[in-house]
Amino acid sequence: MQLCKYYPVANDRMGIIWTLSSIENVCVIEFGPAGTTHYALEGIGSLNGNDRAKIYSTHMDQGDVTFGKYDRLEKAIVEIDVNINPKYIFVMASSISSIIGADIESVCDNLKSSINAKLIPITTGGLKDDYNVGVEYMLNTLVKEITKDTDERNINKYNIIGANIDKYNFLSDIEEVKRIMKDLFNKEVNTIFTCDSTVEDIENAAKVSLNIVVRKEGLKAAKYMKEKYNIPYVYSSLYGLTNMTNLIKKIENIDGYELNNDNYKKEVDIVRSHIISLKRRFYFYEGNKKCAIFGDYDTVVGLKCLLEELGLEVDRSEVLYRDDNDEYLISGCSEIDRMKYLKNNELLGLFGDGPCLDMKHNSKLDLQVSNPNLDKVNIYPFTPFVGFRGILNIIEKIMNIKL
Structure with a gap:
């Protein structure tokens, strides 16, 4: 175990929460102590991101830990479904409930027929991997579970994948990508995964002609969308002149993306x-x-x-x-x-x-x-x-x- 004066490396559970927290109309239920969920939410403020999702904790007591009971979790899912009426509820285990072997998938499977919302189980408890793995997992899960199939393609629209609030300068960096795409290709952004997006944005993410991946954790999601919806993607570093010229060349090779050479x-x-x-x-x-x-x-x-x-x-x-x-x-x-x-x-x-x-x-x-x-x-x-x-x-x- 390493000594830490500042912060230990955030785990995959935190990466998942950060990825979901900026999506409006998302509900997340964590099966675990209220304190761990509260700590995760407090950390969002230091990321300079907006907490747009609704994130809840079931809390736990000794009986839940000792006997592996799921009563609190089941009641919480039903209560949120009735009172909040969300389209999707992400259900995840905390570190403690993971240790006792909480079967989140079974709980979701047992309740899905009586719940209006779509239940999406997340089984990781943050005991193994660092936060980047959680970000990658969640981006891939979003396109698999929420993005809807469609034959509609807008040649003037693209997605940005990987612009999450855990990226330090995400606000300004996103604006620069949007500016470049408008000035050089006259294209507009459709969905940003996941900074300041809505559930509806994620649902409509397949209505585009290109995915721009801005971090390698977004590659799995982009590859899935290429296989399922035949949406091409580009991935390149956005820092430096050489990297930017390489990225522009990649985008220029996409059908329907004509470069404004004067502006470039x-x-x-x-x-x-x-x-x-x-x-x-x-x-x-x-x-x-x-x-x-x-x-x-x-x-x-x-x-x-x-x-x-x-x-x-x-x-x-x-x-x-x-x-x-x-x-x-x-x-x-x-x-x-x-x-x-x-x-x-x-x-x-x-x-x-x-x-x-x-x-x-x-x-x-x-x-x-x-x-x-x-x-x-x-x-x-x-x-x-x-x-x-x-x-x-x-x-x-x-x-x-x-x-």
Whole structure:
């Protein structure tokens, strides 16, 4: 067991709750102590996201644990179905009810004939995997259980998959993706999985011509929609000029997606001119150009590409949960490992989560790019880190470093 001064890595149960919490008209019942559900809901506030779902706890007592009774859960499902009348009720086990082997699937199966809502059981209890696994599981579950089959396709509509509230800068990053798609392809977003969506948005997610996957946890959902509805998808990092040009080329190859070359050239030319300005400023700089990045997988991979594109040295790039898919990244390290690294290394820039920025360190630029979040409030949705304007935003912050 690792010692933690700040936060342990959130488990898959938390990833599921975060994914569902921003969907309006969703009901979630957790079979477990009220305190654990309350803690999960309190954490949503630190993510700068809106809690739009209705999330309930059955609570538990010693009798429920000792004898494995489901009376509370069954009554809670019936009560919510009658009084709230939701289309869908997600039923999940907490860590404690998972330990005693709560059979959530059987409870849902026994009640489905007497309940108006569709019951969707979630069996994980957060005892095995990190939150990214829960996000992946829930995105895939949503398209399987809620998205409706349809022959209707709108060539002018697309979905964004993976823009959840657990992504630190999701508000601004989503706006930048929407702006790019409008300015370069004249397309409008249909459904965002799952930031500020409704159940109806998820139901109608198949009425599109493209899925844009913005994090790898959304790939399973996109692949399922490709197989079932024949909706093409693209997945690429959204950080940096090279990654963005690669993404634009992928989208341009989709039928019905014609690129506005004039607008595209303007975007690229502006970014290139500022990249040249930054490189010119650092050309004769003999000081330390080392940077460190700590965050979720796609943020770390993307920022690493961007910073190297700007001529800076990425000395450490660490994913803050277990991930063995990239041999060039560090993952699964402890807080103490990060504390030691930050204490012993002088950096030009530290790009990390709230705890990393709070640790003792020596850097000329501190920029929060990932959660957990300690005290930052993000309400202005036009300061992206991704896309063309995201590149300019980060270049501006680096250019303002006092060398």
